[in-house]
Amino acid sequence: MKKERSQFSSKIGFVMAAAGSAVGLGNIWRFPYLAAKYGGGMFLLIYIIFVLTLGFTIMTAELAIGRHTTLGPTKAYGALNKKWNFVGVIGAIVAFIIFPYYCVIGGWIVKYAWIFVTSAGQAASSDSFFTNFAAQPIQPVLLQILFVVLTAVIVIAGVQKGIEKVSKIMMPILIILSIIISVYSCIQPGALEGVKYFLLPEWKNFSFQGCLAAMGQMFYSLSLAMGIMITYGSYLNKKESLEASVTQIEFFDTAIALLAGFMIIPSVFVFSKGDPAALGKGVGLMFVNLPKVFDSMQFGQLVGALFFIMVFFAALTSTISLMEAVIASVCDSFNWSRKKAVLIISGVSILLGIPSALSFGVLSDFTIFGMDFFTFCDFITNSVMMPIGAFLTCIFVGHIIDTNIILDEVRGQNKTFRREKIFVFLLKYIAPFCILAILISSILEGLGIITF
Numbered sequence: 001m002k003k004e005r006s007q008f009s010s011k012i013g014f015v016m017a018a019a020g021s022a023v024g025l026g027n028i029w030r031f032p033y034l035a036a037k038y039g040g041g042m043f044l045l046i047y048i049i050f051v052l053t054l055g056f057t058i059m060t061a062e063l064a065i066g067r068h069t070t071l072g073p074t075k076a077y078g079a080l081n082k083k084w085n086f087v088g089v090i091g092a093i094v095a096f097i098i099f100p101y102y103c104v105i106g107g108w109i110v111k112y113a114w115i116f117v118t119s120a121g122q123a124a125s126s127d128s129f130f131t132n133f134a135a136q137p138i139q140p141v142l143l144q145i146l147f148v149v150l151t152a153v154i155v156i157a158g159v160q161k162g163i164e165k166v167s168k169i170m171m172p173i174l175i176i177l178s179i180i181i182s183v184y185s186c187i188q189p190g191a192l193e194g195v196k197y198f199l200l201p202e203w204k205n206f207s208f209q210g211c212l213a214a215m216g217q218m219f220y221s222l223s224l225a226m227g228i229m230i231t232y233g234s235y236l237n238k239k240e241s242l243e244a245s246v247t248q249i250e251f252f253d254t255a256i257a258l259l260a261g262f263m264i265i266p267s268v269f270v271f272s273k274g275d276p277a278a279l280g281k282g283v284g285l286m287f288v289n290l291p292k293v294f295d296s297m298q299f300g301q302l303v304g305a306l307f308f309i310m311v312f313f314a315a316l317t318s319t320i321s322l323m324e325a326v327i328a329s330v331c332d333s334f335n336w337s338r339k340k341a342v343l344i345i346s347g348v349s350i351l352l353g354i355p356s357a358l359s360f361g362v363l364s365d366f367t368i369f370g371m372d373f374f375t376f377c378d379f380i381t382n383s384v385m386m387p388i389g390a391f392l393t394c395i396f397v398g399h400i401i402d403t404n405i406i407l408d409e410v411r412g413q414n415k416t417f418r419r420e421k422i423f424v425f426l427l428k429y430i431a432p433f434c435i436l437a438i439l440i441s442s443i444l445e446g447l448g449i450i451t452f
Ligand code: PHE
Pocket: 021, 022, 023, 024, 025, 026, 027, 098, 220, 221, 222, 223, 226, 318, 319, 321, 322
């Protein structure tokens, strides 16, 4: 017997859930750091162009594959062409690998939110606080488990009662908090210089590396190539306009990235007296530099608490989507019930997350290709498997199956697809080359052969 597939109850619910997936640590922590590094306004401009072209194309294709087949990633490609089923399997595996280590970061966020809610947050502003905390053998593991469990509780409740409901509450709160914090950050004395740097494009700041970084960021930020949009598309009602939904999701995602830039770049500028390098790299920005900035601000504890609560929501809606992509895959492939799937996947994810949680302490000497376990999971998914999956998806939709199947799905019941020509052109001839460029450069970078 074929079980009836769950559906989002409304378009707004779907858009909130998909935007919830897209809005995450990528927007809040990675985007401002990359923007500051690659020339502020110039990076922003290039990024927006990529979102509107390649991002639009691939997100539309993925949602359409999902909605057309009403299947999760591990079955959807095969339903269109048996030989290509492995592409969807790659996507599901990506989600499965990312989920545990994303929960490790989620656990750190819980810790920081707790610190700022319950104390002045000063402790967190010392240089060694984060390194000492992340190196502990027990706390990061327990917090990671907590984050997996929180995600599981929501996912087990189902698409409408869990994911949709929670996203409809958390996303508006997230937006309001982002606006409050960014306005406060921009009215700090001296913040204007940072705002200018962030917004005004200058040609001298244009670089090829900046373009590649913007493209990679676009993929990550829109949650592409990891089976998520296929899964969420499979729950979207046929009545709703796919094209309009994609525009709204992209709008949300970009708006939050911009707000995060406003939150972080001006205040770090003020704090560091105009040196963009102070934005630091990777975890440093959010867990080391920002607490210092909060510490130096008036009302710093409140701003810090609101900030980490906001990041907590952003991360949780992302882990929900990651887990859902995995759950949909195992339910479709093995016919498991949702409950059984959530319990088993949570257990396995907790186990897989432990080496990631310990990568900054007891397991820091355990390396694969010179990377600790956490960094390796990040590298193998973001730099290798995701570009491969996205590349194959473009080839699949553009050249292997009849592209009309997908176009028809996008046109939907209203029979309109305004950007159809540009979609087809980008999908067939431009996107695959751009993705190959990301793949090659990110592998070379990850292996330390080139540095950006
Ligand atoms: N899109 C999310 C972000 O911007 C990241 C993410 C990656 C979410 C993988 C889900 C899966 O942070």
